[in-house]
Structure formats: C-alpha cells, structure tokens
Amino acid sequence: MNKITVVGLGAGDFDQLPMGVYKTIKNAKKLYVRTLDHPVITELEKEGISFISFDLVYEKHDQFLPVYEEITHTLIEASQESDIIYAVPGHPLVAEMTIQLLVQAEKEGKIQLAIEGGQSFLDAIFGALRIDPIDGFQLVDGSTFSIHHVNMNNHLLIAQVYDQISASNVKLTLMDKYDAEYPVTIVTAAGSADEILKTVPLYELDHVAEINNLTTVYVPPVATPNEALKEFSTLRAIISKLRGPNGCDWDKAQTHASLKRYLLEETHEALQAIDEQDDDHIIEEFGDLLMIVFMNAQIGEDDGMFNLEDMLESINKKMMRRHPHVFGDVQVNSVEEINANWERIKKEEHGEDASDEPVLKGEYRADSSIQTSYNYQRKASKLKFEWPTADGFWAKFDEEWLEFKEALATGTKEEQLDELGDVLTTLVNLARHHKLSAEEAMIHANAKFARRFTFVEQQVKAQNKQFEDFTLEQLDEFWQQAKLTEGDA
Numbered sequence: 001m002n003k004i005t006v007v008g009l010g011a012g013d014f015d016q017l018p019m020g021v022y023k024t025i026k027n028a029k030k031l032y033v034r035t036l037d038h039p040v041i042t043e044l045e046k047e048g049i050s051f052i053s054f055d056l057v058y059e060k061h062d063q064f065l066p067v068y069e070e071i072t073h074t075l076i077e078a079s080q081e082s083d084i085i086y087a088v089p090g091h092p093l094v095a096e097m098t099i100q101l102l103v104q105a106e107k108e109g110k111i112q113l114a115i116e117g118g119q120s121f122l123d124a125i126f127g128a129l130r131i132d133p134i135d136g137f138q139l140v141d142g143s144t145f146s147i148h149h150v151n152m153n154n155h156l157l158i159a160q161v162y163d164q165i166s167a168s169n170v171k172l173t174l175m176d177k178y179d180a181e182y183p184v185t186i187v188t189a190a191g192s193a194d195e196i197l198k199t200v201p202l203y204e205l206d207h208v209a210e211i212n213n214l215t216t217v218y219v220p221p222v223a224t225p226n227e228a229l230k231e232f233s234t235l236r237a238i239i240s241k242l243r244g245p246n247g248c249d250w251d252k253a254q255t256h257a258s259l260k261r262y263l264l265e266e267t268h269e270a271l272q273a274i275d276e277q278d279d280d281h282i283i284e285e286f287g288d289l290l291m292i293v294f295m296n297a298q299i300g301e302d303d304g305m306f307n308l309e310d311m312l313e314s315i316n317k318k319m320m321r322r323h324p325h326v327f328g329d330v331q332v333n334s335v336e337e338i339n340a341n342w343e344r345i346k347k348e349e350h351g352e353d354a355s356d357e358p359v360l361k362g363e364y365r366a367d368s369s370i371q372t373s374y375n376y377q378r379k380a381s382k383l384k385f386e387w388p389t390a391d392g393f394w395a396k397f398d399e400e401w402l403e404f405k406e407a408l409a410t411g412t413k414e415e416q417l418d419e420l421g422d423v424l425t426t427l428v429n430l431a432r433h434h435k436l437s438a439e440e441a442m443i444h445a446n447a448k449f450a451r452r453f454t455f456v457e458q459q460v461k462a463q464n465k466q467f468e469d470f471t472l473e474q475l476d477e478f479w480q481q482a483k484l485t486e487g488d489a
Contacts, residue, residue, distance in 0.1 A: 001112045002079045006099055008091040008118015009033075011214075012192030014043035016119055024116060025049060028085040032075060034098060037213055038089050039192060051087075064097070064143060072101040076111055089213075091120035095141065095159045121216065122157070124191025129218055131155055142166055142217065147176045152228040156219035161211060168206035170217060177230045178202055178219070185218040186210060235291070236308065239298045256296055263292050264367050271440060272447050321345060343382070359383065370439045373428040386433070393433050397426045448486075455482035 007021045017040055025031060025044065033041060033051045035058075041051065054071045061067045075098075078084050092099045092115050099115070106113040126133060137155035143166060150156060161167050174184075180203040188196040188210045196210050205217065222228040225237065242251035266288045273281035297308040322345050324330035325338065332338050363375035380386065387393055404419040411419070428438040456478040460467055467475070 002081070003083045003112045003114055004075055004079045004086055004102060005083070005114045005116060006086045006088065006092045006102065007116045008120070009038055009040040009087050009089050010119040011090050011121035011124040011190060012119070013039040013194075016124075016191060018117055018119070021116060021118055024085060025087065030078070030082060030084045031087065032078070032084060033087045034071065034089070034096075035213070039189070039194070068097040068101060071098050072105065075102065076105055079111055088118075089121075091118045091122075092116075094120045094122060095139070119191075121159075121190060121214075124195075125157060125187055125216055125218070128187055128190040128195060128197060129185065135221070142170045145173070147173050150174075150177060151233075152177060152222045152231050153233065154221055156221075158217040158219070161215050161217050162213045163211060164206050167208070167211050167217070171202060171205040174202055174205075174219065179227070182227070183220065185220075187216045187218055188212065189214045190216065235294055236298075239291070239294045243295075243298055243302060251295070254295060254299065256299060259292060259296060259299075260367065263289075266292055268443050271443050275444050275447070318349075321349070368439055370424075370428060370442060373425050374432055374438060377425075377429045377432055381432070386429075390433060393426070393430045397423070397430055400426045451486070452479055452482040455479075455485065 005024065007024050009021070010016045010018070026047075026049065031049070031051050033053050035055050036051065036053045037055070045051075054067075054074070057067050057070050057074075061070070075084065075086055086098075086102075088096050088099065090096070102111065102113055105111050122133075122139070131137070133155065135155060136151070136153065137157060138149075138151060139157045139159065140150070142158045142161040145158065158170055161170055174182075180201065182202045183199050184202050184205055185197055185199045186205070186208050188194075192214075198208060198210060200208060225234050228234045239251075242248045243254075266285065270282070270285040270289055273285040293311070294308065297306075297311055300310075301307040320327040322342050324341065324345075325332045330341065332341065359379055360376055363372065363379055365371045365375065377386070387396070400419065400422040404416070404423045407416045407419040431438045431441065456475055459478040459481070460470065460475075
C-alpha cells in the first residue's frame, strides 16, 4: 500500500517553513496542494517546484463538504499508483477537513497515512494578539459554528472567514449574544510580513476590506458580567453569589419547599403572558421561571445533594430515551403510537407493573385540584373509561347539575359540597374531551376578572366616590365598558 504524506505549509511566509517540510516538498515526485493561494507556494514556484492544485474543485460545488470529499477521493485514488505528498496551509491537523477525512480512511484500512508538521496559524495568532490560551479559548469554523456553543468568558477565534459574505454570517451569529458595539479584531496573515490587525465594532465586521483566506476573527472574553447577560453561566454565578456568605439573606433562607409558592405564581404569570401573546412579557416571565430552576439547583448544590448538571443529565437522558423514533431506530406511524411508546417507556423507567400499581399513582397534584382532576380523568380515558361521544359528557354534566341544584334546595352542606365537586369534575372532563385545559381556563378567567374589576375600581375612584355610592346596575355598566375596551361585546 502506497503512502500519502501530508505536510503543513505554515501560517505565514516562506521564512517560517520548517526545514524538514521544505526538504519533503523539494524531494516530492508527485505533489498535491489544496490551494495555490498561500505565500509559501509563490516562493516554491520560483524554485521551479510544480504542484497539482485543487482550486478548481472549489468552483464546482456550492458547499465545502463536497469539495473536501472530492479532494480526499482524488488523493486516495492517486495513492493507488504511487506515494504522494499533499500540502495544506498551516498545520495539517488544525482546521483541515480533508485531513480528517483522510484520517478516517486510514482507520478503515484504505490508505497508509503520514502527517508531518507545519506551524499552525494558532501560534502566529497568539503571538499577534498577545494572548495566552491557558486563560481558555475556543477555535470554531465560521461557516458552521453555533452561537449556543460559544462561551463569552473565553478567547474566541473564528477561522474560515474568507470574504464579506462569510464575515456577514459570522457577524449576525455573534450578535445573537454580543452587543453590536462589542470590539472584534480581524487578523490577516498573522506571523508574516503582511500581517494586519484591525479592531472594529462587531457591526462593522463585514465592512472591512482586509478579509481573505488568511483571515481569522478574534473575539476577546467579556470583562464584566454585564457584558455576558446572555450566558447561562452568568445567571448561575448570580444565584450562587446571592446565596453565598456575602449574599442576600432572603435568598440564603430559601428551601425547595419555600420556593413552591413562587414556582406556582411564576408559572401562572408565564401562562398569562402566553395568553397575552406578548413576546417581551413571555421573555420576562420565563426568565423568572428559569431563575426558580437555577435557585433550586443551587440549593441542591449547597446541600451537597445535586447540582444543575444532574438536572441537565436527567432531562437529556429522558428526552432521548422517550423519543426512540427520533434518537433511535424505532418506527412510528402516528401520534397515538408516539404516546403509547412514551407511556410504556415511562413505566419501564419506574419499574412499574400495570397489574400491581394503581393506575392513578403519581397523578395527584397538591397545588391544584383542577389539574389533579384532569390528570385522573385523562389517565382513565386511556383505559377507555369515558363516553365515546361528546353527548355522553353533556348528559353527565346535565345530570350532575340537576343533582347539585337539588342538594342546594334540600341537602346538607356536606351533600351540597359533594355535588358541587361532581359538577366541577364533570366540567373538567368535558373540557378535556374538547382538548381544553380547565386549569388554563381558570388562570385566564382570573386574569380577565382582575383586569375588568380593576377598570371598575378606577372608574369609582375617578369620581372621588366609594363602591357603596353606586348601585349594582351602575357598577355593571362600568363592567360592560371594561369588556368593550377589550373588544368583547
């Protein structure tokens, strides 16, 4: 089996080319280069060294992966005839997809591969920027990186920024986290005689002329927490400080139990924000919910019982385990099959045996009788314990309503309470049948009542009077006005 030897041309000009690599290139019988667009190539051509370039392959494809796959395929085919040398910019193992494809081919036994050195562009970048990577840094591909993987507390180096279009894409991605005025540095031809460093506000990144295939974008780490308000780690640090020795007495006094009421309140406020269809309000209220989650995680960590990572591991495992049709090879043909899989997997997780465990186990909700009723009847419906049509639900409601009215007329308080419970249970079940949440409906109704009654109160105060100064009819007129302001007839 013939050998493919890969050499790195370094990050800068000819003077930085290692002697060993130079000798390998000089003695090469068949020399391939990924691109001719490199300072070293120009000098080598002056010495009469010839190359087979893959520059034309870039023009054949709209995306990079097919380019790299074709280059790799060509190299493997060429190595069937003789040993070959393949030269790439920088170091072969830094930001070189073709080399990773060749490494994979080697693992599959298709080729014999040797990799020789070459100065990585990282060495030159660190020197040009005067930064120490020990502080923490990330190197990402500008054409594929996700802002969700960027840590704003690290030095960030973005390669594969080669023209204004790629620079624009990088700018837009970064602006999902960084302020438009945040300083970024464009580094071009680092370590060479043509080295250029230019620092500009992020919003100007794609307006800089000095961008080419030797360009790397540098984003410095944030200096203060106020610059990293979109980082999960910032919220975690805030919660930790609030519960720390020099933190807030209220936060330090909280427990899982004491936070229950706030979790319920914030959940209701989040649901209200959704009903309002107010994105800003949704952001605020779900942020509050996230704070409660982080607070509980910090309490668990302070107690030495669990931390945020344990929470993440638990939910990540659960979501992948309960979606085998997405993360596994299970085939499903309907939502019903998805739900059936979910319930089956859930029982397996808890070691439940349907013949031994009560059907309603785990469905009780201490903070909401309405939600408990919904859960119970939903569970029963899965066992076909419900009327087949809506008429049955309505008939049951009519029956319970009459019994409630009779209890009000002749029954005891206990009987009245019992019949009222049956009416409410039937209403919850009727709503469930029509795919409505009675809990959500009550949250919406309470919010609506509060808005309208507040309007009535404002009208009373506007006339410098008290409620008792108005008749019920007058107050109801204010109420009707409130409905009109909301667009209700």
